[in-house]
Amino acid sequence: MSRMSQSLELTERAQHLLKVLIERYIDEGQPVGSRALAREAGLNLSPATVRNVMADLEEMGLVTSPHTSAGRVPTVKGYRLFIDSLLTIEPLDQDLVQRLWEDLEELEDPQELLETASQLLARITRMAGVVTLPQRRQIAFQHIEFLPLSGGRVLVILVTDDQEVHNRIIRPATPLTPGQLQQAANYLNAHLSGRRLTEIRAALVQEFKDAGRELQSLLEMAQSLISADALEEDCLVAGQTNLMSFAELSDWSRLRELFEIFEEKRNLIHLLDQCIEAEGVQIFIGEESGYQPLEQCSLVTRAYAVGDRVLGVLGVIGPTRMHYERVIPLVDVTARLLSTALNQKIASPS
Amino acid sequence: MSRMSQSLELTERAQHLLKVLIERYIDEGQPVGSRALAREAGLNLSPATVRNVMADLEEMGLVTSPHTSAGRVPTVKGYRLFIDSLLTIEPLDQDLVQRLWEDLEELEDPQELLETASQLLARITRMAGVVTLPQRRQIAFQHIEFLPLSGGRVLVILVTDDQEVHNRIIRPATPLTPGQLQQAANYLNAHLSGRRLTEIRAALVQEFKDAGRELQSLLEMAQSLISADALEEDCLVAGQTNLMSFAELSDWSRLRELFEIFEEKRNLIHLLDQCIEAEGVQIFIGEESGYQPLEQCSLVTRAYAVGDRVLGVLGVIGPTRMHYERVIPLVDVTARLLSTALNQKIASPS
DNA sequence: TTTTGGCACTCGTAGAGGAGGAGTGCTAAC
DNA sequence: GTTAGCACTCCTCCTCTACGAGTGCCAAAA
The missing domain is CATH 1.10.10.10 (Winged helix-like DNA-binding domain superfamily/Winged helix DNA-binding domain)
Structure with a gap:
């Protein structure tokens, strides 16, 4: 039988x-x-x-x-x-790889690089492309600048070693002179350069003990850094409208739920964060993701990195019924190319 | 008869x-x-x-x-x-105005302010909220900073007088020492502060004639500024999924077209730019907008400003069949509140 | 033991037909 | 100028039916 x-x-x-x-x-x-x-x-x-x-x-x-x-x-x-x-993976067309590389290579700005990566994924697969922004905790301090504004407020500009610029306006409890700000910036730049943001919080507590009378202003600086660090993670989504073409998602309320997770990104980011530790391409099929709105969808991701530091993940979201044999190598290659491009742009700052 | x-x-x-x-x-x-x-x-x-x-x-x-x-x-x-x-406009509930103001007032960062404004519009109307980012041409130079990177590249950080931070990586034709960069930044900060970005391009050409040997490096700076200026306009959209609830938009292909203009923002920005000159609340009904995907939609907008400088517009997109008597005063008030909030935050930088 | 043809059965889809209802335009009376 | 009445249109909903695709099972063939 x-x-x-x-x-x-x-x-x-x-x-x-x-x-x-x-x-x-x-x-x-x-x-x-x-x-x-x-x-x-x-x-x-x-x-x-x-x-x-x-x-x-x-x-x-x-x-x-x-x-x-x-x-x-x-x-x-x-x-x-x-x-x-x-599955028999289909080797990627070398022309396509070449074109992908050319599209990424020419961009100087890491932010643009990530945006382009997600757009490329979306365009090629005709599904949705996602890229998480580099995780803050992986990132190191490079340079800080304080710019006095009116009303005692201070614009804090923080440059991290992935060449991203973060800025935040703070309002110190006691007003600070431009000179004090300059001094504080010099001090922080000299002492913190190259250290990870997560370490810095601890380090600053240490400094307080030795700093004496400058404690007041340093406290403010620490606050600003922590809040800059506290910037919640974010991700970029491209081509979500592509998902409207798929019959299996044509259920009105389902599609709406799906689009809501693109708008209210928290859940999506949380899901993508889970993929960051996997080696190689990671796939969630339908309910495997644990998110009900993604019941009819699959997620194909891969981490990208600079050197040995994994910064984030990129991937594709589409119906479970997708051409995995093409999507998997594409996500794989795109993540590698993005890593390479980032490596070139970021590398060792002088 | x-x-x-x-x-x-x-x-x-x-x-x-x-x-x-x-x-x-x-x-x-x-x-x-x-x-x-x-x-x-x-x-x-x-x-x-x-x-x-x-x-x-x-x-x-x-x-x-x-x-x-x-x-x-x-x-x-x-x-x-x-x-x-x-139309008999319905006066806005004072409690609501109060709550709107509280939500906006507490934010220091102009970018967050705009984001919140669009989200509030979306949440209250249960339609889509849009806000254009401040037009570059309205904005004045405040401060510039050059940060040397590896490979001769330079990170240009430009702070404009709306307290936004723009950054861009450039690759000067000839390498520049940190000292030269500092010098150039000092020079530009001293000479250009307070002038509008659009004026600066012309001003720089003027400077070239007098600058002599520093011409080379100044040329690079000029380039960077122009490219920062050339950053295309952008707008923020919130609550687009709300539009899926409306029966008149339930035509599959129509809705898709509609969502595509939110994703490929160029057309939307162009449309919103047309509203920037109108006094008070401006309304496009259905085909009046001239965009076929908006055939079934209306757009209610109002400009926001700092002082006498109109920076951008904010508004609501929904089905033509919307409660204008509520949406119009809401858009009106929100634009005023946003203007007031921006005025407080930006005002005269020290 | 595995494979195959045959057959009854299930179930979704598409189309035809018909009843009902909402709303109209027109006309003639008020 | 306003109203009631009436014939007419057309959409919507329902039922009924025919059809086809596909199944499970059984008994025969390989």
Whole structure:
């Protein structure tokens, strides 16, 4: 009985049929029936045989049928198996890689680099591209500047070693003269350069003990740094409208929920942060992400880095029914190219 | 004959009926029939009489019927008349104004101020809120800083008098020492402070003639400023997902087009720029905006300013069928509050 | 033991037909 | 100028049916 195979391993044939079924479903977006699958599989099997295999696959939870008389549709578990062991990755077109590189290389500004990366991902995949901004905790202090404003307020400009400029307006409890500000900036620049923002908070507490009468102003500086550090993480999303083309997302309320996570980015950022530690390409299929609005979507991500410091992740969000064999290498390469580009731009500041 | 009134002016009664019709349509979203209108109008008229008036209104192009046996729906021309002379503006709840002010007042950073303004508009109206960033040409130079990077590149930090920080990485043709950079920055800060960015480009050309040997480095500085100036305008959009709730936008492809103008902001910015010169609240109804994706939408805007300098506009985008009597005063007040808040924060820098 | 053809059955989709209702325009009376 | 009455239009909703795709199961073939 073919039922024997259900318990542990899939036969080679069952695997092949699953693969063909999923490929076909990804292409067509409609449940695959036994007749079509038999024809497509190239194994000279009759639909009846295929039906038996499909029943097995269903019992193993790899496919389901939306209703009695429809074909089969892959489940999350089915996609998982497909991606982990059945997928034949399509090597990326070298022309495309070249073009990607040219688009990224010419940009000097890291911010623009990230924006462009997300846009490229969106444009090429015709889905949504996401890039998280570099995590603050990975980033080191490079330079600080205090600019006096009216009303005793001070504009704090903080340059970090990823060449990003952060700014914040603070209102010190006691007014400070331009001279004092300059002095404080000099001091901080001399002592903190190259240290990570997370270390600095601790370091500043240490300084207080030795600083004596300048404690007052230094306190303000510390505050400003901490608040600059406290800037919550952010991410860039491009091409979200592309997702409106997909029939499986055409459920009105579902789509709305999906778009809301792009607008209220907190959840999205939290999800992407989980991907930052994975090596290589990380994939969340449907409910695996744990977010209900992403039930019908998959997320393909990869971290980007400068040197050995992982800064953030980039990726693609689209329907579970996406062409993984093309998206995975694309995300992979884009993350590498972005890392390389950032390395070139940032590298060792003088 | 009631047909007499068609030629020139609307009778008082016809105006009143038009007003009630549009109010009812805005509330219900469905064509208004003669029976309902007769009941609602409070004029003790029979449906038949109302039908006669409606026929007149239709001939004047103020209403249409989607098909023979439906009620009437306002046209753009009808909305226009309604807004320009029939609308009774609802005074804004003072509590709400107070809360708006509290939300804005506490923010120090102009950027955050603008973001919050658009979010408030979106949240209160349950439509989309938009705010354009201050126009560069309105803005004056305040302070510049050059930070040497590796590879001869230089990070240019430009602080403008709206307390925004712009930064850009440039790569001078000939390498410059930190001393030279400092010198150049000092020079520019001394000479250009307070002048508008648009003037500066011309001023720099003038300086070249006198500068002599420092010409080389000054050239670079000029370039950087111009490119910082060339930063294209931008705008912030909040609550675009709110627009998915409206039945009249539920046409799949229409909604997609609409969302695309939020993503590819150029057209939207261009449209908003047109509103910047109008005094008071400006309204585009449906096709009046000239953008086909906004056919079913209205745009209610008002400029915001610091002192006598108009910096940008803020507004609300929603279905033509919106509660203008509430949206108009809200946009009006929000723009005023934003202006006041910006005035407080920016004012005269020391 | 595996594969296959046959067959009854299920279920979603698409289309036709019909009833009901909302609203209109017109006409004639008030 | 206003109103009641009436015939007419057209949209919406419902039901019913036919159809087709696909299934599961069984018994026969390989």
